[in-house]
Amino acid sequence: MIGRDSAGCNINSYAAYIEGKERYTTSYIDVNNSPLYPFGYGLSYTNFKYGDLSVNKTELHGDDELKVRTTVTNMGKYPGEE
Numbered sequence: 001m002i003g004r005d006s007a008g009c010n011i012n013s014y015a016a017y018i019e020g021k022e023r024y025t026t027s028y029i030d031v032n033n034s035p036l037y038p039f040g041y042g043l044s045y046t047n048f049k050y051g052d053l054s055v056n057k058t059e060l061h062g063d064d065e066l067k068v069r070t071t072v073t074n075m076g077k078y079p080g081e082e
Helices: none
Strands: 002-004 010-018 021-026 048-055 068-074
Antiparallel strands (some): 002 010
């Protein structure tokens, strides 16, 4: 299918059959067709609970650093990283 995207740019998109599998591709001339992130990036299959927040200072002056601590507890069935 040849047409225009929402910004009015010409596009050429089609479903290609490669090794018996249908794959959607686009043909923008200034953008590659690879994903920005690997599959599953940013997903978590568990839940976390945050609590016991504390800070080392109540006021900051100049180049002071603020240090924050909290407790993170995995509340789900699966291991995870946070």
